[in-house]
Structure formats: C-alpha cells, structure tokens
Amino acid sequence: VLTQSPATLSLSPGERATLSCRASQSVTFYLAWYQQKPGQAPRLLIYDASNRATGIPARFSASGSGTDFTLTISSLEPEDSAVYYCQQSTNWPAHTFGGGTKVEIK
Amino acid sequence: QVQLQESGPGLVKPSQTLSVTCNVSGGSFNNGNYYWNWIRQFPGKGLEWIGHIYYTGSTAYNPSLKSRVTISIDTSKRQFSLRLDSVTAADTAVYFCAREDCSAGSCYVGFDTWGQGTLVTVSS
Numbered sequence: 001v002l003t004q005s006p007a008t009l010s011l012s013p014g015e016r017a018t019l020s021c022r023a024s025q026s027v028t029f030y031l032a033w034y035q036q037k038p039g040q041a042p043r044l045l046i047y048d049a050s051n052r053a054t055g056i057p058a059r060f061s062a063s064g065s066g067t068d069f070t071l072t073i074s075s076l077e078p079e080d081s082a083v084y085y086c087q088q089s090t091n092w093p094a095h096t097f098g099g100g101t102k103v104e105i106k
Numbered sequence: 107q108v109q110l111q112e113s114g115p116g117l118v119k120p121s122q123t124l125s126v127t128c129n130v131s132g133g134s135f136n137n138g139n140y141y142w143n144w145i146r147q148f149p150g151k152g153l154e155w156i157g158h159i160y161y162t163g164s165t166a167y168n169p170s171l172k173s174r175v176t177i178s179i180d181t182s183k184r185q186f187s188l189r190l191d192s193v194t195a196a197d198t199a200v201y202f203c204a205r206e207d208c209s210a211g212s213c214y215v216g217f218d219t220w221g222q223g224t225l226v227t228v229s230s
Contacts, residue, residue, distance in 0.1 A: 031215060032215045041204075041221065043220075047218070048215050085153060094155065094168065
C-alpha cells in the first residue's frame with residue numbers, strides 16, 4: 001500500500017513543494033511519480049525513484065528508497081497545479097498507485 | 107513519436123461485457139521493447155492497474171480482476187484490446203492504455219506514454 005501526504009498542498013508561486021509517498025513495505029527503488037491535470041492522462045515525471053522522464057523540467061526532483069519517497073518541486077509555477085501520484089512496481093508485473101496529493105497554487 | 111488512442115462504447119449495461127481498444131501509432135510496437143498496459147481511474151480518482159500484454163501475446167492481470175479480464179493484441183493492426191466480463195457499476199471508470207518501456211533489458215518503473223482515456227459508464 002502506498003500512502004501519500006499531505007492530501008492537499010496549497011502554496012504560492014515560487015515556493016517549494018514537498019510531497020511524500022510512504023510504502024507499507026520496502027519497494028527498494030521501484031517507484032514512479034506522475035502529474036495529472038484535469039481531463040488529462042497522468043504524465044510520467046520520475047521513473048526508478050529519482051530519474052526525470054524526458055522533457056520534465058529540472059525543478060522536479062525526487063529521492064528515496066525502501067519505504068519513504070519524496071517528490072520536490074523547487075519553485076512552483078502556476079502550471080504545476082495538479083494531482084501528483086506515486087506508483088510502485090516491486091511485485092512486477094503488478095503495479096499499485098498511491099491516493100494522490102493535490103497541489104494548489106494560491 | 108508514439109501515440110496511444112483508446113476507443114470504447116461509452117455506456118455498458120450491468121452484467122454485460124466491456125470492450126475497449128487501444129490503437130498505437132508511431133514508434134515501435136512489436137519489437138519486444140514494450141509491455142502494453144490497461145489502467146483505469148475511478149470517479150473518485152483512484153488508479154488501478156488492470157493488466158498488460160507483450161507482443162507475443164503473453165499476459166499478466168491484476169489478481170483482483172483476473173477472473174473477468176482478457177487482454178489481446180493484434181500486431182498487424184498495431185492495437186491491443188481489453189475485455190472485462192460481467193461488469194457492475196463499480197467498473198465505471200476512465201480506461202487508459204499505457205506503455206511500459208523494457209528496452210533496457212529490464213523494465214523502467216513507470217508508464218511513459220498514455221492514451222487520453224475513454225470513459226466507460228456501467229448503467230442500465
């Protein structure tokens with residue numbers, strides 16, 4: 001089970017956002033992060049726990065291993081308003097997703 | 107650049123079968139580098155992996171759905187399909203197809219390309 005916190009994060013442009021994803025048991029580094037905007041499919045941000053996907057801005061970074069993972073947006077832009085999901089594949093081919101964190105830009 | 111596009115019925119009656127197809131354009135489809143997945147998103151926004159298929163036809167399914175799910179592939183048409191039997195209102199969701207990149211010998215963790223999704227509502 002992946003638990004994401006907080007459920008909602010409300011910050012101003014330029015501020016730093018820190019999102020958490022905690023696994024009920026170790027997933028080593030088999031974790032990904034996604035951004036989803038209303039009416040769109042999830043977009044892969046981070047693969048293998050800490051690698052930015054193609055075309056993802058450098059303000060997005062991620063770290064962690066085992067059970068605790070963090071997605072950081074270093075300086076929020078208005079277009080970063082979205083729901084962010086983590087996903088694990090430690091029991092490949094099975095995949096599970098976290099419940100999401102909504103990031104609101106004030 | 108690869109693009110995925112789902113097509114589905116929109117509305118399915120309870121106890122009937124839901125069928126959705128994903129057409130893949132651009133990029134490689136049957137060179138063995140990718141697994142092709144189905145993922146659904148419920149109205150409350152939770153995401154659930156349904157299953158995947160390899161170009162050879164090898165499949166894997168979510169154990170919670172395994173008894174009702176069939177995923178098939180037609181490499182000549184560059185498409186793969188989902189069939190979900192005996193649907194109920196709980197199967198109402200947006201159904202996405204997505205690609206998993208395994209070109210490095212093992213699979214990268216993450217679905218790198220998604221279709222735009224198709225909403226399927228189960229209702230009489």
